[in-house]
Amino acid sequence: QITLKESGPTLVKPTQTLTLTCTFSGFALTTTEVAVGWIRQPPGRALEWLALIYGAGEIHYSPSLQNRLIITKDTSKNQVVLTMTNVDPVDTATYYCAHRHLGYFDYWGQGILLTVSS
Amino acid sequence: DIQMTQSPSSVSASVGDRVTITCRASQDVRHWLAWYQQKPGEAPKLLIYATSMLHSGVPSRFSASGSGTDFTLTISSLQPEDFATYYCQHAAAYPYTFGQGTKLEIK
Numbered sequence: 001q002i003t004l005k006e007s008g009p010t011l012v013k014p015t016q017t018l019t020l021t022c023t024f025s026g027f028a029l030t031t032t033e034v035a036v037g038w039i040r041q042p043p044g045r046a047l048e049w050l051a052l053i054y055g056a057g058e059i060h061y062s063p064s065l066q067n068r069l070i071i072t073k074d075t076s077k078n079q080v081v082l083t084m085t086n087v088d089p090v091d092t093a094t095y096y097c098a099h100r101h102l103g104y105f106d107y108w109g110q111g112i113l114l115t116v117s118s
Numbered sequence: 119d120i121q122m123t124q125s126p127s128s129v130s131a132s133v134g135d136r137v138t139i140t141c142r143a144s145q146d147v148r149h150w151l152a153w154y155q156q157k158p159g160e161a162p163k164l165l166i167y168a169t170s171m172l173h174s175g176v177p178s179r180f181s182a183s184g185s186g187t188d189f190t191l192t193i194s195s196l197q198p199e200d201f202a203t204y205y206c207q208h209a210a211a212y213p214y215t216f217g218q219g220t221k222l223e224i225k
Binding site for chain 2: 039049
């Protein structure tokens with residue numbers, strides 16, 4: 001059974017650096033076919049794909065955010081970490097991590113609501 | 119980036135109705151298209167992948183079709199639990215992108 005869960009701060013101040021952790025179980029992030037992605041959703045708005053990391057290490061970012069994002073994995077801890085620098089109130093959103101299979105996100109975490117405010 | 123445009127943005131329907139939602143890609147995404155259902159306060163759930171393949175556990179009243187740039191999701195007979203927001207997503211190339219969503223409301 002695949003499960004994922006996001007953790008991290010729920011309130012950060014503008015210009016700070018945000019670190020979110022996705023802890024997963026039920027699969028190993030060690031092969032080229034397996035990947036974990038991050039998707040966010042501002043309140044009342046649509047989903048936005050942010051980043052993806054494959055088990056073999058390949059990484060992809062949203063072009064609009066790639067200069068502010070870093071995605072890493074810790075295979076020994078079954079974790080994927082998303083770091084976002086210089087956060088702004090427009091980054092207020094629910095952040096989800098999800099297991100990617102064949103290009104699609106078949107298992108999602110419950111999400112974590114992040115508020116950026118001074 | 120490939121833009122995904124859904125229509126309508128919202129639709130009202132009754133239990134038992136047949137509903138179709140459309141998703142159009144700005145470029146050819148071949149068969150790399152998925153549909154998700156999201157209810158308030160919940161994470162999205164995968165319904166359909168590879169244009170027309172039902173994800174495990176998804177009821178057969180959901181179906182989908184299309185290719186290239188034009189895709190549809192059909193719910194054959196709406197059930198009370200189907201009232202939600204639906205998103206399409208392409209996986210043809212990076213960056214992946216989602217449609218803006220279609221909110222399915224009770225009439």
